[in-house]
Amino acid sequence: MARPRLPSAEAIFPYLQRIDTARWYSNFGPLLSEFEARLAARFPAGAEVVTVANATQVLILTLKAMGLPAGGYVAIPAWTFVATAHAVIQAGLRPWFVDVDPDTWMMAPDAIESLPAAVRDDLVAVIPVCAFGALGDLGAWRRFREETGVPVLLDAAAAFDALRDADLPAVVSLHATKALGLGEGGFLVTDDHDLALSVRQLSTFGFQGSRESQVPATNAKLSEYAAAVGLAALDSWEADRLQFARAAQHLRISLIDQPKVRFQPGWGSEWVTSVCNVRVPDGSAPAVAAALQAEGVETRQWWGRGCHISPAFADCGRGDLRHTDRLGASVVGLPFAIDLSVPEIRRIAAALGRALAEA
Numbered sequence: 149m150a151r152p153r154l155p156s157a158e159a160i161f162p163y164l165q166r167i168d169t170a171r172w173y174s175n176f177g178p179l180l181s182e183f184e185a186r187l188a189a190r191f192p193a194g195a196e197v198v199t200v201a202n203a204t205q206v207l208i209l210t211l212k213a214m215g216l217p218a219g220g221y222v223a224i225p226a227w228t229f230v231a232t233a234h235a236v237i238q239a240g241l242r243p244w245f246v247d248v249d250p251d252t253w254m255m256a257p258d259a260i261e262s263l264p265a266a267v268r269d270d271l272v273a274v275i276p277v278c279a280f281g282a283l284g285d286l287g288a289w290r291r292f293r294e295e296t297g298v299p300v301l302l303d304a305a306a307a308f309d310a311l312r313d314a315d316l317p318a319v320v321s322l323h324a325t326k327a328l329g330l331g332e333g334g335f336l337v338t339d340d341h342d343l344a345l346s347v348r349q350l351s352t353f354g355f356q357g358s359r360e361s362q363v364p365a366t367n368a369k370l371s372e373y374a375a376a377v378g379l380a381a382l383d384s385w386e387a388d389r390l391q392f393a394r395a396a397q398h399l400r401i402s403l404i405d406q407p408k409v410r411f412q413p414g415w416g417s418e419w420v421t422s423v424c425n426v427r428v429p430d431g432s433a434p435a436v437a438a439a440l441q442a443e444g445v446e447t448r449q450w451w452g453r454g455c456h457i458s459p460a461f462a463d464c465g466r467g468d469l470r471h472t473d474r475l476g477a478s479v480v481g482l483p484f485a486i487d488l489s490v491p492e493i494r495r496i497a498a499a500l501g502r503a504l505a506e507a
């Protein structure tokens with residue numbers, strides 16, 4: 149189903165030797181500083197990157213650093229991974245599930261305008277989610293923030309490749325299943341210096357320039373070993389990106405005669421990601437997945453039937469989620485990997501063709 153490929157031991161080895169020499173293992177050592185600087189260089193001048201133990205922690209700490217009124221509503225799309233909702237709750241806020249656009253699979257600003265007045269009055273932030281690595285209309289969210297004054301935090305967990313902007317604070321995951329993976333890890337990118345400083349402080353016991361804790365905080369730092377993997381991953385990123393794109397193009401071409409299969413706009417051509425989610429006719433995802441399974445082709449519904457379905461969020465408010473419910477029954481995650489071979493792609497395409505004929 150998924151076959152992540154992180155940097156080889158050989159590629160990481162020179163960085164491990166640097167750790168041996170420096171004898172500096174955590175607490176913002178030279179490798180982590182270099183890793184953050186190289187990540188920041190992917191964004192316009194002025195962007196700052198703060199690495200944290202994982203993207204869920206980045207979301208929690210950034211929401212805390214934003215100083216939002218406790219118990220306020222945060223609008224999130226129902227079509228997301230459970231981490232988005234968990235982070236809101238862990239930050240002492242309340243998720244409100246919003247429906248997504250059926251074509252982009254993402255929440256749009258006009259969905260916020262139609263929130264019930266009581267929710268709108270108590271709305272303290274919005275977290276648009278970049279569905280599986282697609283960016284969405286960031287300009288529309290910038291305008292929304294300017295016009296309403298409501299803070300926007302982008303959950304760009306899977307958008308390592310597509311995200312090149314820092315004027316909306318954004319969170320990227322470096323989990324092993326993501327395009328650039330360390331195993332576990334994540335980062336905030338922002339052009340807001342104070343926000344970056346505050347997230348850093350919250351990730352390291354509330355310290356800032358002294359051994360006295362200034363604010364209630366946690367420990368969510370990345371070690372030098374994680375940075376070693378990250379630096380090796382960045383060394384091969386341009387080549388890896390092309391390999392992801394090549395696998396994606398092969399898969400697209402092999403499904404060219406399947407009008408019932410729809411890819412996310414720009415997937416594998418304008419941006420790359422580590423997963424392949426296709427939309428099949430409404431309601432047919434479970435049958436298609438079962439037919440593929442019967443042929444030994446595993447699939448995954450990465451976001452289940454939507455985040456709002458999880459019992460953990462049964463008490464969370466929500467509006468009409470008809471598009472999310474439809475996506476939950478029509479999106480299938482196909483097997484995908486950076487090194488998916490042509491015979492494997494042919495096998496997936498043929499099995500999917502048969503599954504669709506039956507569905």
Ligand SMILES: Cc1ncc(COP(=O)(O)O)c(C=O)c1O
Pocket residue numbers: 202203204205228229231232277303305306321322323333334
């Ligand atoms: C949309 C979304 N947000 C947040 C996360 C959490 O990332 P992490 O596993 O780094 O905590 C994920 C992970 O897949 C995700 O898909």
